[in-house]
Amino acid sequence: MFDPCAKCEEVLQPFLDRELSDAEIAEAESHLDECTYCRKRYKFEEKLRMYVRLACAEEMPPDLKAKLAALRTPLY
Amino acid sequence: MSDGSTPETDARRIAEGERERARFEEEVLELADQVYRVARRLVSTREEAEDLVQETYARAFRSWRSYTPGTNLRAWIFRILTNLNIDRGRREQRAPATQPIEEGDYFLYNRLEAETGADDEERIVERLSQDGIVDALSAVPHDFRDVIVLVDIGDFTYQDAAQILDIPIGTVMSRLHRGRRILKQQLAEAAVGEA
Numbered sequence: 001m002f003d004p005c006a007k008c009e010e011v012l013q014p015f016l017d018r019e020l021s022d023a024e025i026a027e028a029e030s031h032l033d034e035c036t037y038c039r040k041r042y043k044f045e046e047k048l049r050m051y052v053r054l055a056c057a058e059e060m061p062p063d064l065k066a067k068l069a070a071l072r073t074p075l076y
Numbered sequence: 077m078s079d080g081s082t083p084e085t086d087a088r089r090i091a092e093g094e095r096e097r098a099r100f101e102e103e104v105l106e107l108a109d110q111v112y113r114v115a116r117r118l119v120s121t122r123e124e125a126e127d128l129v130q131e132t133y134a135r136a137f138r139s140w141r142s143y144t145p146g147t148n149l150r151a152w153i154f155r156i157l158t159n160l161n162i163d164r165g166r167r168e169q170r171a172p173a174t175q176p177i178e179e180g181d182y183f184l185y186n187r188l189e190a191e192t193g194a195d196d197e198e199r200i201v202e203r204l205s206q207d208g209i210v211d212a213l214s215a216v217p218h219d220f221r222d223v224i225v226l227v228d229i230g231d232f233t234y235q236d237a238a239q240i241l242d243i244p245i246g247t248v249m250s251r252l253h254r255g256r257r258i259l260k261q262q263l264a265e266a267a268v269g270e271a
Contacts, residue, residue, distance in 0.1 A: 013253055017227060019234055044185050047201040049228060052259070055209035056229055060112035064126055068108055068133045072101045 008038040016045055100140050104133070104153055110230065111157060117213060117225045118161050128164070132157045148239075154230065155240045158222060184260035188267055204263055212262035220255030223248055 011028045014020050020028060032039050081089075111132060116125040135156050143152050188203050213221065226237040227248075234252075238245040 013249070013256075014234075017234065017252075041185070044201065048184075048204075048260075051201055051204060052209055052213065052224075053228055055204075055206040056117050056213060056225075057113055058116045058122075060109050060129075061122070061126065064112065064129065065105070065108055067126075067130060068105060071130065071134050071137055072105075073097060073137055 005035060005037050005041075008035070008041055012038070012042060012045060016042070016049060096145075097140055100143065100145075101137060103149060104136050107150060107153055108133075110150070111153060114154065114225050114230045115157060115161075117229055118158070118218075118222060120214060128157065128161060131160050135160065148236065151232070151236045151240055154226065154232070155242075158226075158240055161222075184264040184267075187264040203267060208263060208266045212259055212266060215262045216255050216258050220251050220258060223251040224255045224259065227252060 008031075011020065011024070011031070015025065015028045032042055108129070112125060112129050115128045115132070116122065119125050119128055132153065136153055139156075143149065188201075213224070216224065222241060223237055226232045226240060227234070230237075232240065234245050234248045238248045241248070243251075
């Protein structure tokens with residue numbers, strides 16, 4: 001178990017969501033380079049997000065697209 | 077004064093309008109996979125998701141004139157989707173109590189690390205099952221889940237998610253943060269329960 005890092009709290013979420021400016025990204029990356037704790041957390045969160053995305057991706061049932069196309073306005 | 081319209085120009089205008097509409101409908105249909113993927117995680121069952129997507133498309137096709145060409149079509153259709161989902165009378169849910177910040181955000185990592193004895197982030201995350209993740213996400217209250225689903229599964233920016241849900245961007249960020257903490261808490265509890 002590690003001690004929480006205040007810097008990590010502040011930048012981790014927008015950094016992972018690619019919402020930081022270039023300058024902020026550079027600052028976050030330099031922090032990750034020097035902070036083992038944040039680096040571990042960052043990797044964990046990144047993996048977790050990827051897993052959530054993969055686990056929750058469910059393909060559209062094949063007949064649904066045809067049903068949606070049938071809702072289109074008929075051409076006169 | 078005449079507006080210069082003749083039966084020929086009227087017919088041309090109507091034909092052009094029809095072509096524009098057909099183009100719009102095709103573009104919206106191309107987004108159907110993405111719309112379904114997000115809808116599936118906003119509601120509990122596959123049937124509900126299919127109904128919601130069909131309602132979304134029926135409304136989109138009806139109100140196509142309210143879309144301004146050149147603006148963000150994805151955001152436009154997802155806004156219809158999330159509004160319809162809210163209109164479907166979903167229940168207001170109270171967010172479960174989360175752990176205090178010091179522990180809460182590290183809850184899952186600490187639990188999994190303690191349990192697996194692993195010190196490798198990938199192996200720790202691999203401990204989670206697909207069903208466990210799906211169940212944990214569905215247990216996150218709607219307001220928080222909507223934001224997670226739009227950003228993590230729909231790939232929307234904070235700004236787009238704010239526009240779609242008609243909430244300030246700061247609220248997107250705070251709900252995302254809180255929602256992910258709830259998700260991790262659910263996952264931690266499930267992972268420990270399975271052990």
